[in-house]
Amino acid sequence: MTLYFVQRLAAVAGVITLMSVLVFLATHALPATIAEVMLGQYATPETVAALETKLGLTRPLLTQYWEWASGVLHGDLGRSLVMEVPIVPVLWTALGRSAVLGATAMTVVSVLGIALGVVAAVRHGRVIDHLASGFTIVGLSVPEFFWGLLLILLFGSYLRLLPTSGYGTLDKGAGSYVAHLVLPVATLAIGLLAHVARLTRSSMLEALDTAYVKAARARGLPEWAVVTRHALRNALLPTITVLAQDIGFLIGGIVAVETIFAYPGIGRLLVYALERHDLPLMQAAILVLTAVQCLANLAADLLYALFNPQIRYGRAVA
Amino acid sequence: MRLPPWRVILAGYVLAGIVVAAAGADWLAPYPFDELHVADRLHSPSLAYLAGTDEYGRDVLSRTLYGGRLSLFLGVAATGIGLAAGVPLGLLAGYRRGLLDEVLMRALDVVMSFPALLLVLLIIAVTPPGLGKTAVAVGILFVAPIARVTRSVTLDLVTREFIVAARARGERLSYILRRELLPNAWPAIVVEGSLRVAFAILLGAVLSFLGFGVQPPAADWGLMINNSRDFVETAPWLALAPGAAMSLTVIAVSLLGDGLREYLDPRLAYRQ
Numbered sequence: 001m002t003l004y005f006v007q008r009l010a011a012v013a014g015v016i017t018l019m020s021v022l023v024f025l026a027t028h029a030l031p032a033t034i035a036e037v038m039l040g041q042y043a044t045p046e047t048v049a050a051l052e053t054k055l056g057l058t059r060p061l062l063t064q065y066w067e068w069a070s071g072v073l074h075g076d077l078g079r080s081l082v083m084e085v086p087i088v089p090v091l092w093t094a095l096g097r098s099a100v101l102g103a104t105a106m107t108v109v110s111v112l113g114i115a116l117g118v119v120a121a122v123r124h125g126r127v128i129d130h131l132a133s134g135f136t137i138v139g140l141s142v143p144e145f146f147w148g149l150l151l152i153l154l155f156g157s158y159l160r161l162l163p164t165s166g167y168g169t170l171d172k173g174a175g176s177y178v179a180h181l182v183l184p185v186a187t188l189a190i191g192l193l194a195h196v197a198r199l200t201r202s203s204m205l206e207a208l209d210t211a212y213v214k215a216a217r218a219r220g221l222p223e224w225a226v227v228t229r230h231a232l233r234n235a236l237l238p239t240i241t242v243l244a245q246d247i248g249f250l251i252g253g254i255v256a257v258e259t260i261f262a263y264p265g266i267g268r269l270l271v272y273a274l275e276r277h278d279l280p281l282m283q284a285a286i287l288v289l290t291a292v293q294c295l296a297n298l299a300a301d302l303l304y305a306l307f308n309p310q311i312r313y314g315r316a317v318a
Numbered sequence: 319m320r321l322p323p324w325r326v327i328l329a330g331y332v333l334a335g336i337v338v339a340a341a342g343a344d345w346l347a348p349y350p351f352d353e354l355h356v357a358d359r360l361h362s363p364s365l366a367y368l369a370g371t372d373e374y375g376r377d378v379l380s381r382t383l384y385g386g387r388l389s390l391f392l393g394v395a396a397t398g399i400g401l402a403a404g405v406p407l408g409l410l411a412g413y414r415r416g417l418l419d420e421v422l423m424r425a426l427d428v429v430m431s432f433p434a435l436l437l438v439l440l441i442i443a444v445t446p447p448g449l450g451k452t453a454v455a456v457g458i459l460f461v462a463p464i465a466r467v468t469r470s471v472t473l474d475l476v477t478r479e480f481i482v483a484a485r486a487r488g489e490r491l492s493y494i495l496r497r498e499l500l501p502n503a504w505p506a507i508v509v510e511g512s513l514r515v516a517f518a519i520l521l522g523a524v525l526s527f528l529g530f531g532v533q534p535p536a537a538d539w540g541l542m543i544n545n546s547r548d549f550v551e552t553a554p555w556l557a558l559a560p561g562a563a564m565s566l567t568v569i570a571v572s573l574l575g576d577g578l579r580e581y582l583d584p585r586l587a588y589r590q
Contacts, residue, residue: 149550276445277443289433293433
C-alpha cells in the first residue's frame with residue numbers, strides 16, 4: 001500500500017512537471033511569438049523587440065523556464081499582464097468559487113447519479129429503466145452550454161425564479177449566494193449525472209446477477225438489504241473511478257458553465273486570460289487546473305485501492 | 319445475419335439526413351447564410367423564416383444548415399487525424415510489445431491525464447483561431463485513446479492462429495499489420511471512431527461557444543448558440559435550431575456507436 005502510494009505520487013508529480021513544460025513551451029515554440037500576438041496589428045519589428053526585452057523573452061529558454069518554475073514552486077505565479085496585479089490572490093479567490101461550484105455539483109451527481117443507476121438496474125426493463133436510459137443518452141449528448149441556455153430560458157426568462165448570471169456574495173445574504181449557485185450547479189450536474197447513472201446501472205446489473213446476490217436472496221434477506229448491502233457495495237467500485245474521471249469533465253464543463261452564467265471562477269478567469277492573451281495568467285490557470293485533475297485522479301486511485309482488497313493487500317501493484 | 323436493433327437503424331437514418339442536409343445546404347437553404355434582411359431583424363419563426371432570423375436579419379435555418387458543414391467537418395476531420403496516427407501506433411504497440419509498447423502506453427497515460435479541453439485551448443491559445451487548426455488540435459488529442467483501443471484489440475488478436483501462421487510464412491511486418499491485424503481490429507476501431515466524432519463535435523461546439531473556434535461571419539452551431547445568449551429573452555429561437563441540430567447529431571452518432579458496439583461484439587449482446 002505504501003509502495004503503491006509512493007508510485008502514484010511520483011506519477012502525479014511527473015505529470016504536473018510535464019504539463020508545466022508544455023504550458024511553458026506552448027507559449028514559446030509556436031510560429032507567432034508572444035509579443036506579436038499581444039501587439040496584434042501593431043506589431044512592427046521595433047515594437048516586438050521592445051516588448052520582448054521588457055518581458056525578458058530574449059534570454060535562453062531554459063533560464064526562463066527555470067525562473068518561472070522555481071517561482072511556481074515558491075508559490076509565485078507571476079503577475080498578470082492585463083490586470084497588472086500578482087496572480088496568486090486572484091487565482092486563489094477564483095479557484096475557491098469554482099471549488100464551491102464543482103464540489104456541490106459532484107455531491108449532487110454522486111447522490112442522484114448512483115440512486116438513479118440503482119433504481120434503473122433494480123427495475124431493469126421497466127418504464128423507469130427506459131426513462132433513465134433515455135435521460136442518460138440525452139444528458140450525455142447535449143453539451144453543458146446548451147443546457148445552461150435552456151435553463152436560463154426556463155428559470156430566468158419565463159419563470160423568473162432564479163438569477164441567471166453573476167455571483168452572490170455572502171454579505172448580501174445566504175439566499176442570494178445559494179440562488180446564484182443553483183443554475184450553474186444544475187447545468188454542470190446534468191451531463192455527469194447521466195454518465196454516473198449509466199455506469200452505476202450497468203455495474204449494478206452485473207452485481208445483481210452474481211452468485212453472492214442469489215445466495216443472499218436464497219437466505220431470505222429482505223430485498224433492500226440485498227440491493228444495498230450486497231450488490232451496491234460491490235457495484236460502487238467502478239463508480240468511484242468514474243466519479244474521479246468526471247472531475248476531468250467537470251473542469252472542462254466549468255469553463256463553459258462559468259462563461260454562460262458569468263460566474264467569476266477559475267474557468268472564466270482562464271477564458272479572460274485567453275481572450276486578452278494574458279500569458280502568465282493563462283499558464284497559471286491551466287497549471288492549477290491540471291494539478292487539480294491530477295490530484296483528483298490520485299484520490300480516486302487511492303480510494304479504489306482502499307476499497308479493493310486485492311490492491312489493499314499488495315497483490316496487484318499497478 | 320441478424321439485423322441491428324431499430325434504434326440503431328433509426329439513428330443511422332437521422333444521421334444520414336443531417337449529413338445530406340448539411341452537404342446540400344447550397345440547394346436546401348432558403349437564403350445564403352450571410353444574407354442580411356435588415357427589415358426582418360430578430361423575426362420570430364414564420365413561413366418566410368422557418369427558424370426565425372438573428373440580430374442582423376440572417377435566416378437561422380440557413381445558417382444552421384451551413385453551420386452543420388463546419389461542425390460535421392470538424393468531427394470527421396479530427397477523428398480522421400486521430401485514426402491516421404492512432405491506429406498504426408496501436409497496432410504496432412500491440413504486436414511488437416516490449417519497450418516501444420511500454421514507452422507509448424506511458425506517454426498516452428500522461429496525455430490522457432490532462433483535461434481535454436485545456437490541452438486544446440493551450441494549442442489554440444497562442445495562434446490565430448481557425449477551423450483547420452481546431453481539427454488538428456482535437457485530432458492530436460484523439461491519438462491517445464484511439465491508439466489505446468487499437469492496442470487492446472491487437473493484444474487479443476496476436477495469439478490467434480492466423481497471425482502465428484502469417485509470422486511462420488515470414489510475412490513482412492507491414493503486411494501483418496495491414497492485411498492480418500487491421501481487418502480484424504476494424505470493428506472496435508469503427509465503434510471508437512464513431513464515438514470520437516460525437517465527442518469532437520461537442521468539443522468543437524464548446525470551443526466555438528467560448529470564441530476560440532470558428533470566427534464570424536461564418537458560424538458553426540456552437541458560435542450560433544453563443545451569439546444567441548444576448549437575445550435569450552427577446553429571441554429564444556436563435557438558439558433552438560442550432561441547439562436541436564447539434565443535440566440530434568450527437569445523439570444519433572452516440573446511438574449508432576453504442577448500437578454498433580453491441581451488434582459487433584457478441585459478448586455484450588448476451589449480457590443484455
